Amino acid sequence: MAKKIKLNDKNTEFYEKIVELSGEQVALCDQCGTCSGGCPFVEEMDITPSQIMRLVMLGQKSVMDSKTMWICASCFTCTVRCPRELDVSKVSEALRQTKLRTAIDEISIEDISKEEAKKLPTIAVVGNFRKFTG
């Protein structure tokens, strides 16, 4: 992801909002990459969790265009391994909520097929809707 970011483009308001929502001091991230290295979903992501941390730290609202936070399933693998004890899962959640709170869902709940509806356990449906609908 070779992309130039001008540091004076920092959207401070966005950065502060994510810090507040997540409760995590994102700027403490050392960019060691442990979160990305251990993430079981990283190969599905367009940018890695550590890149998410970096972009948030720099107040880059463009991070909202990434699919990474929607692929993150809050498995907390990054959370338990971060040497700075930052909870990356919470940062993902803050990014998801930033969109969901504008009343835009990430999925369409009517899209579950009849065939899948017969199979899916309640636990999957409730969990999915909690993470993908606002």
Add this chain to the structure above:
Amino acid sequence: MSEKRKMLKVYLAGELFDVPEGSTIMMAFEYAGFQLKHGVGCREGYCGACATIYREKGDYKLKGGLACQTVVTDGMTIAQIPFVPAEKPIYDLTELTPDVSTFTELFPAVFRCVSCNTCTKACPQDIEVMDYIQAIIRGDIARAADISFDCIRCGLCAMRCPAEIVQYNNATLARRLYGRYLAKKSPELDKRVQEIEDGKFDEQIRELNEMEKEELSKIYFDREIKIS
């Protein structure tokens, strides 16, 4: 009425009116000169057409009730709701199964419930709405049908739900599923249906059809009701 009734000040659709004490919200609207075409029905608390939201003076709560049953208080602010737009999928009851998967397919929004209980607080029928929604989520259709039995589909629950669930349509489906698949079969009912089909009551029906209104009214009100 010999004594002059005390008048109360109420805000109806944003305007201030004086209405007699003891009026229901519906009476207040009509006293003030509104002609209600929507949001009015049986006027007896059965049909659920007249859901209304209001605030009482000095109370932070936004309350809901039936306009035909709720008596106005001084300083009340009232908004009549013509109807609640609701998601209403079309289904064929004979093709459904009485379990949670039917709701996953037809009413997936039910799984968005956060147990805030706002629906229960809004219900003018004092139904534990949240409890029947929770019963549906765990697949207990019979429980959902039982708890929701008194629902009159006024829509106040759906109006207030932060998860945008249409509770009463879920409840209706639960009761239909219960009726078709889960309720204990009644041999007496089958027998009676057979008797009707065999024409056992045709003569009586014909007599009723031919009766004058007054006579019909008399036997209706004189009828004996067996309460078991």
Add this chain to the structure above:
Amino acid sequence: MKIPYFPGCTLKTTAKNFELSAIASAKKIGIEFIELDRWNCCGVVSSLTSDDLMKHLAPVRNFLRVQEMNKQGIVENENRMITLCSMCYNTLSLSNQRMKENADDLQKINDFMHREDDDYKGDVDVVHFLSILEEYGFDKLAQKVTKPLKDLKVASYYGCTLLRPKSVGIDDTEDPKILEKFVESLGAEAVDWDAKSRCCGSYHTVNNIDIVYRLVQGIIDDAKKNGADAIITSCPLCAFNLDVRQSEIKEKNSDYQTIPIYYFTQLMGIALEIDKIELGLEFNKIDPEIILTKLNLL
């Protein structure tokens, strides 16, 4: 011992085999689960934002039910609430932790729930059945086993929510042992493997099944590579992904070798010689009986 029990939605529907086998097995060793009255869905996943208090209402309502059970004398001084489902355990525990640590949040929630008879006082403890078994003693459990699961090689799958985050994990996050100890107490062989705590894809199974297929295949391959005959879990969502989605992989590729998935309590039931009808084996998608019959365990 009588203990308040929170079942969770899925244990009443697709994961009946989990509930049935757990209740029967627990009973056999003298633990009685008393189901909470009027319990509600926990929400499955914990809300992770700092201000999203409403999502914690559902867990707290359930804690109130435990308080009521004590007040009504249904249980005696038993502030623990037992869970079977790992996700319920996790979500309830995280909310409870927040309520215990943050008096302002607890106050707000109590104020909001003004229709409840009592306030939540913050003294309920959420415990997983595995922790109760650990407390009971795996040695003691081993003594109760009447049909040791000899020669059955079991891969213990923890998934995410039993272990992470650390504050609610029932064992070491990187090197858990509790399920292996459990497996050995039943007389089976605990297989060591890498994928024991790797995510199965979780709720992506609703709208992004391909992710789940990839992760499930990785987990199953690792179990097979390490010689496992079976995988055990305590999560109905993991079980669905590993069992039902695995069987779909098989449908697409008939050469694929499947491996049966059990709830840990089903194997416990077999070792304690619980009546087969209470194991709910018919709910397991991939034939759970072949290996058990082969080893003369059924």
